[in-house]
Amino acid sequence: MKKDKGAKPKQIRLWDESIENPFLEENRRRFHVSRNGRLLIGLAAVLVVLMLAAVVLRYDFLHRPVTAARYFSMVSSRLEELWRLFTGGGSVNAADYSIYTVVIVAIVGACLAVCGAVCQSVYHTPMASPSMLGIQSGGMVAAVLFLFFCREDAEVMEYYTYAEYSEYLSSLSFYELYAQQIWMMAGCLLGALMVIFISTRAGRGKMSSVVLIISGSLFGSFAGTIVSLGQYYFTYVDATTSRTYALMAIASGTFANTYSFTHLLMLAIPALLCMGALLALSPGLNVLMFGDEEARSMGMNVRRFRLLIFILCVIPSAVILSFCGQISFVGLVIPHFARQMAGSDHRRMLPACALLGAASMVLVYTAALCTGYTTSINLITSLVGGALFLVFLLKYRRARNADWA
Numbered sequence: 001m002k003k004d005k006g007a008k009p010k011q012i013r014l015w016d017e018s019i020e021n022p023f024l025e026e027n028r029r030r031f032h033v034s035r036n037g038r039l040l041i042g043l044a045a046v047l048v049v050l051m052l053a054a055v056v057l058r059y060d061f062l063h064r065p066v067t068a069a070r071y072f073s074m075v076s077s078r079l080e081e082l083w084r085l086f087t088g089g090g091s092v093n094a095a096d097y098s099i100y101t102v103v104i105v106a107i108v109g110a111c112l113a114v115c116g117a118v119c120q121s122v123y124h125t126p127m128a129s130p131s132m133l134g135i136q137s138g139g140m141v142a143a144v145l146f147l148f149f150c151r152e153d154a155e156v157m158e159y160y161t162y163a164e165y166s167e168y169l170s171s172l173s174f175y176e177l178y179a180q181q182i183w184m185m186a187g188c189l190l191g192a193l194m195v196i197f198i199s200t201r202a203g204r205g206k207m208s209s210v211v212l213i214i215s216g217s218l219f220g221s222f223a224g225t226i227v228s229l230g231q232y233y234f235t236y237v238d239a240t241t242s243r244t245y246a247l248m249a250i251a252s253g254t255f256a257n258t259y260s261f262t263h264l265l266m267l268a269i270p271a272l273l274c275m276g277a278l279l280a281l282s283p284g285l286n287v288l289m290f291g292d293e294e295a296r297s298m299g300m301n302v303r304r305f306r307l308l309i310f311i312l313c314v315i316p317s318a319v320i321l322s323f324c325g326q327i328s329f330v331g332l333v334i335p336h337f338a339r340q341m342a343g344s345d346h347r348r349m350l351p352a353c354a355l356l357g358a359a360s361m362v363l364v365y366t367a368a369l370c371t372g373y374t375t376s377i378n379l380i381t382s383l384v385g386g387a388l389f390l391v392f393l394l395k396y397r398r399a400r401n402a403d404w405a
Contacts, residue, residue, distance in 0.1 A: 036348045039341060039352055040351055040352060040355060043352060043355035043359060044355055046359050047106065047355055047359040047362065051102050051106060054098075054362055055078070055095075055099060057075060057366070057370075058098070058369040059074065059369070059370060060370065060371070062370070062371045064372075085099075094259075100260060100263065101258060103264060103268075104255060104258045104264055104267055104268070105255055105365045108271075108324055108327065108361055109330055109357040109358040109362065110354040110357045110358040111274070111316045111317075112130060112317070112320065112330040112334075112357060113331060113335060113338070113357025113358075114350055114354050115130050115317055116128070117334075117346075118285065118309060118313055119133060120335055121289060121346065122285070122306060122309050122310075123209055123212055125212060125213060128212070129332040130313065131331065132332070133192050133212070134191035134192045134215075134220070135188045135314055135317045135321070136188070136191075136317070137191050137223035137224075138187040138189070138190050138191015138192060138194070139188040140184075140224075140226075140250065141223045141227070142186060142187020142191075143187070143227075143247065143250050144247065145183070146179065146183040147180075147230065147247055148230060148243075150183075151242065180246070181319075182322075184250075184318065184322040185318040185322050188314060188317060188321060189314055192310070195212070195215045196212075199212040227247070227251060231248070231251070249375060250325040251326055251378070252375055252377070252378050252379065253325040253376065253377035253379075253381070254325055254377060255324055255374065256374060256375060257324070267319055267323055270315050270316055271316040271319060271320070274312045274315050275316065277312050278312050282350055284305055285309075285346040286346050287300055288300070288302070317331075324377075325377070327361075327378055328378055329382055329384075330357060330381055330385065332389065333388050333392070334357045334360060337388075341356070368380055
C-alpha cells in the first residue's frame, strides 16, 4: 500500500478531550485555591481556634484542682461574657482584657518569627535571630542599668486594690510610666549596632555569618553576666524590692503587663507596620539569597537594603522585649519549619511564618495559663523550642549538608 506523500504525519494525542479532566473536580472542590493559599487558610483557622481556647478554656489546673462540672460551668459563663461584650453589653470580669492579651500574644509570636526568618536570610546563617544579634542582650543590659540608677532601694513592692492602682497610674507622666521601656528600646538598638559593628570590622567590611554568630554569642554572654550580677545585687540588698521583681519578670518573659487596649496599640502599631514593610520587601529578600555580588549585579544597593531590614527588625523586637520581657527560640525555630511548609520564596514563606509563629506563641501561652507559669513564658519557649529544634536537625537536615535556604 502506497503512502500518500501529501498526507501529514499523525500527531500523538497527549490528551483526549473526551475524557473528563480528573483535576477539574478537585479544583472545583478547593475553590481554585493554591497549595500555599490552603496552607495559609489552615494556619489562620488553627490560630483562631487557639486564640478562642486561650480566652475561654484558661484555668490553672496544676495549682487549683477543679471538678469537671465546675470547669464547664466556668467555660459557659465565659462564653456568656464574650457574647455580652460583642453585643454591646459591656465587659464582665475583665473579658476584654483577656482578649487584648491574647491578641498581643499572637502579634508577638508572628513578629518574632518573621524577624527571625528575615535575619536568617539577610545574614545567611541559620542561627540568626533577634536574641542572637544582640537585640535582646542590649535590652537586658539597659534594663539592669535603668533599675540600678533610676530606682531606689527603698522602693518596696506594694500591693494595691484595683482603684488605688488605677489612681496611681493616672498620676504618672508618660516618661515615668514608660521610662523602663524607653531605656530598653535604646539598649536593643545599641546592642544590635555593637554586634553588627564588631562583625563587620572583624570581616574587613564584609558580613560573615560565623563572625556574626560568635559576636552575638559573646555579647550575649557578657549581657547575661551583667544581668546575673544585677539580680544578685538586688536580691542581696532586699529581695522584696520592686527592682528584683521587675528584673525577674523581664528575664523570664511575661504578658502580665500587656492587658489593656493602650498596650495593644503601643505594641501592635510598630510591630504590624514593620511586619508589613518586611512582607513588601520579600522580593528583595529573594534576590539577596543569591549572594551580595549577584544582588549588586541586579541593581540592588545591598548596604542600604540591609540597613533598612536591620531597622525594621530592631524596632518591633525592642518593643516586644520592653513590654513582654525576654522570649527566646521563637525567632530561631519557627522560620525553619515555615520553610519546610511553604518553601524558600519569601513571598509565601513570610506569611506562613507569621501565622505559624502566632499560633505557636498562643499555644505556649495557653499551656502557661493551664499550668500557672504565665510569669515564665521564656522557660516554656526555651524547653519546647530546644526540643523542636533538635527534632528538626535530626529529621530534616541530617542529609542536606547544612543547606539552610
